[in-house]
Amino acid sequence: MTTPSRITLARQRRGLRISALARDLEVARQTVAAWETGDQIPTAANLAALGERLQFPVEFFTRGDVEPLPIGAVSFRALSKMTASTRDVALAAGRTALLIDEWLAARYRLPEPDVPTLGLQPPEQAAEALRHRWGLGNAPISNMTHLLEAKGVRIFSLPEECRTVDAYSLRWHGTPVVLLTPGKSAERRRFDLAHELAHLVLHAEREHFQGPKAEDEANRFASSFLMPRRGMLGRPLRHATIDMILTERRRWKVAAMALTYRLNELGFLTEWEYRNHCIALSRRGFRRSEPGGINHESSQLLSKITQSLRRKGIGTSQLATQVGVTVEELSSYLLGLVVMPIANNVHAHVAATGDENISPRHLHLA
Numbered sequence: 311m312t313t314p315s316r317i318t319l320a321r322q323r324r325g326l327r328i329s330a331l332a333r334d335l336e337v338a339r340q341t342v343a344a345w346e347t348g349d350q351i352p353t354a355a356n357l358a359a360l361g362e363r364l365q366f367p368v369e370f371f372t373r374g375d376v377e378p379l380p381i382g383a384v385s386f387r388a389l390s391k392m393t394a395s396t397r398d399v400a401l402a403a404g405r406t407a408l409l410i411d412e413w414l415a416a417r418y419r420l421p422e423p424d425v426p427t428l429g430l431q432p433p434e435q436a437a438e439a440l441r442h443r444w445g446l447g448n449a450p451i452s453n454m455t456h457l458l459e460a461k462g463v464r465i466f467s468l469p470e471e472c473r474t475v476d477a478y479s480l481r482w483h484g485t486p487v488v489l490l491t492p493g494k495s496a497e498r499r500r501f502d503l504a505h506e507l508a509h510l511v512l513h514a515e516r517e518h519f520q521g522p523k524a525e526d527e528a529n530r531f532a533s534s535f536l537m538p539r540r541g542m543l544g545r546p547l548r549h550a551t552i553d554m555i556l557t558e559r560r561r562w563k564v565a566a567m568a569l570t571y572r573l574n575e576l577g578f579l580t581e582w583e584y585r586n587h588c589i590a591l592s593r594r595g596f597r598r599s600e601p602g603g604i605n606h607e608s609s610q611l612l613s614k615i616t617q618s619l620r621r622k623g624i625g626t627s628q629l630a631t632q633v634g635v636t637v638e639e640l641s642s643y644l645l646g647l648v649v650m651p652i653a654n655n656v657h658a659h660v661a662a663t664g665d666e667n668i669s670p671r672h673l674h675l676a
């Protein structure tokens with residue numbers, strides 16, 4: 311038996327149209343279309359060819375039905391600039407990452423979601439309300455990844471092909487999910503997490519929230535959440551120089567540009583100082599990257615689980631087999647979040663572990 315929705319998912323994951331896949335497999339376009347509607351069943355040879363072309367084990371196509379991620383549930387930052395294929399790849403990748411989550415959730419007791427909806431207030435107030443609810447006071451957030459995981463948010467990386475896509479988030483059957491994009495500094499990744507948290511808190515229950523207004527709200531929320539007004543007021547940052555900004559950014563673990571923007575927003579800098587700082591930072595490469603920045607945050611949840619699995623003899627390749635994907639596919643969703651021994655015992659991107667003052671409390675074997 312094959313599951314039509316899985317053929318569609320795998321095809322979209324590789325960014326292929328039905329016609330392109332049909333051509334590659336040397337079958338009629340109508341044949342592939344019929345596989346995806348369930349009107350025709352692929353032969354064993356067809357399935358093997360599908361698996362090879364789409365880089366999924368044949369086993370993948372025989373598992374249970376998968377519900378696709380709804381386009382409208384996803385908060386893309388630049389939806390208008392994105393091609394349908396790029397969007398489909400990002401959505402299909404997110405859906406595939408959730409297959410990992412489903413496998414884990416069936417076996418481990420994962421943290422319960424505590425991400426309220428606070429959409430009826432200005433972003434800055436919502437950020438303060440959430441800080442209050444989570445007992446964060448006005449202190450810097452030592453590790454955004456650990457914090458959100460402890461609050462029941464599932465965080466995965468999107469694969470390399472999604473580099474041009476922005477991070478996105480959605481509530482998936484009640485579980486808040488964030489998909490991060492590769493190739494960003496640790497500071498930008500933290501800001502992305504705060505930005506996506508904003509969408510979950512402010513927008514996830516609204517139907518049409520994409521667009522510049524929602525983006526502006528999400529950025530204001532993120533800025534306030536990471537650099538709360540009351541926490542900033544106590545800092546000696548009025549008319550801050552570039553050197554002061556470069557020191558202070560490490561306290562809040564934010565990009566120098568984001569801090570400069572926040573100082574201007576709070577009225578700590580004159581318009582003239584703000585513009586000069588932006589130009590100077592830009593010249594020094596701070597618009598594109600974060601020279602001298604912090605280490606990447608790792609996932610405490612996924613690290614603990616993969617360690618626990620390894621103790622039971624389930625390594626990366628066994629986990630991939632269980633989930634029904636290739637090792638490469640599995641690793642791409644965990645990249646930058648977990649230290650993964652991959653093929654040839656080469657370690658994938660090693661993420662430095664940050665402070666672990668907030669831990670998922672309900673992580674137990676089911």
Ligand SMILES: [Zn+2]
Nearest residue numbers: 385387525528
């Ligand atoms: Zn956004």
